[in-house]
Amino acid sequence: MNHSCxxxxxxxxxxxxxxxxxxWFRWVRSLLVLPGLHTRLxxxxxxxxxAASPAPPPPPPPHDGPPRVTxxxxxxxxxxxxxxxxxxPAGEPLLHCYGPQVGEMTTAQRRAMxxxxxxxxxxxxxxxxxxxxxxxxxxxxxxxxxxxxxxARGGSPPCEGAVLPAAxxxxxxxxxxxxxxxxxxxxxxxxxLSAVQWEQQVLPDLALAAEAYAGAMALLEAERQRGQAxxxxxxxxxxxxxxxxxxxxxxxxxxxxQRQQLLHPRSLLLGATHDALAHAWHLAGNAEAAAQHLRHxxxxxxxxxxxxxxxxAYQRQQLAxxxxxxxxxxxxxxxxxxxGGLLDEARSAEEEADAVLxxxxxxxxxxxxx
Numbered sequence: 001m002n003h004s005c006x007x008x009x010x011x012x013x014x015x016x017x018x019x020x021x022x023x024w025f026r027w028v029r030s031l032l033v034l035p036g037l038h039t040r041l042x043x044x045x046x047x048x049x050x051a052a053s054p055a056p057p058p059p060p061p062p063h064d065g066p067p068r069v070t071x072x073x074x075x076x077x078x079x080x081x082x083x084x085x086x087x088x089p090a091g092e093p094l095l096h097c098y099g100p101q102v103g104e105m106t107t108a109q110r111r112a113m114x115x116x117x118x119x120x121x122x123x124x125x126x127x128x129x130x131x132x133x134x135x136x137x138x139x140x141x142x143x144x145x146x147x148x149x150x151x152a153r154g155g156s157p158p159c160e161g162a163v164l165p166a167a168x169x170x171x172x173x174x175x176x177x178x179x180x181x182x183x184x185x186x187x188x189x190x191x192x193l194s195a196v197q198w199e200q201q202v203l204p205d206l207a208l209a210a211e212a213y214a215g216a217m218a219l220l221e222a223e224r225q226r227g228q229a230x231x232x233x234x235x236x237x238x239x240x241x242x243x244x245x246x247x248x249x250x251x252x253x254x255x256x257x258q259r260q261q262l263l264h265p266r267s268l269l270l271g272a273t274h275d276a277l278a279h280a281w282h283l284a285g286n287a288e289a290a291a292q293h294l295r296h297x298x299x300x301x302x303x304x305x306x307x308x309x310x311x312x313a314y315q316r317q318q319l320a321x322x323x324x325x326x327x328x329x330x331x332x333x334x335x336x337x338x339x340g341g342l343l344d345e346a347r348s349a350e351e352e353a354d355a356v357l358x359x360x361x362x363x364x365x366x367x368x369x370x
Contacts, residue, residue, distance in 0.1 A: 004095040006126040103305035138187035143266035151191040161188025209258040245283035271300030287325035313356035
């Protein structure tokens with residue numbers, strides 16, 4: 001099996017052992033490898049003997065081309081199952097991803113990680129296309145971590161290209177991980193982003209937005225922990241949630257405005273900001289507002305990831321839940337027609353998510369969600 005940053009298989013490792021209690025199975029389930037993420041499972045010591053197989057483990061597959069299959073490794077019994085994510089003609093290689101796949105990182109980030117972890121320079125078709133596929137391929141690669149084109153405001157029509165600054169960018173400014181130095185010019189029109197503009201104008205504004213985002217996320221996490229502690233203790237969580245949520249909403253809206261001015265519309269950080277706002281609006285009791293931000297977040301993921309990615313599938317599940325809550329609110333307010341439309345949208349989102357998860361997990365999809 002060859003490697004590709006855009007696989008036709010997705011890594012899925014399921015670990016079971018004789019007599020494992022339900023709490024351990026839930027713990028292992030939480031460590032299932034997401035598409036494109038390399039995870040080593042820290043198995044409890046008592047599971048190792050039951051997980052052992054008399055047969056030697058299969059060698060790691062070689063790396064090349066867009067991924068097409070999903071791997072399900074059942075350590076109990078030594079079974080390795082491969083599920084294809086698309087039709088693969090006879091004789092064609094099965095393509096699996098060793099690390100972050102297309103959508104999660106830029107080509108430069110992926111190549112650096114693969115070089116560091118596996119000691120090879122990735123030359124799969126996805127990486128090659130980003131390097132030599134022209135402006136369209138460069139935009140697909142740069143947009144999830146890029147800035148708006150410097151000429152976007154002055155052009156008519158505005159340029160829709162993206163810029164990766166000609167400087168190493170700290171984590172949280174343009175992407176959740178640090179970015180290596182880019183070209184410093186728009187991938188579509190070539191308009192430059194000067195070092196002075198980056199250092200004195202753009203980077204400080206991005207840092208302010210990142211600080212605001214971190215503060216809001218700390219509020220939401222503190223509220224989550226309080227709520228969980230209240231549930232565990234069998235008591236009411238109190239009346240602080242709306243106040244905390246409203247404070248987070250104000251902070252995140254300011255962060256969103258700053259990022260919308262600077263980041264490319266397909267930026268993953270923009271999607272993450274919408275996702276955080278959805279969480280805050282849910283805590284504030286406004287399911288319709290939460291659903292609206294989840295729609296924006298999902299649109300970003302759909303641009304960045306391949307159609308069969310679980311990243312968008314899980315986001316569709318969150319959207320479906322928010323839509324059902326919004327439908328209940330609408331029905332309670334006497335807006336039956338609006339409630340019906342929201343329920344239709346929720347069912348559509350659930351069906352799309354289920355189809356992707358079925359492709360990855362097969363008949364286990366329902367159990368993994370349960």
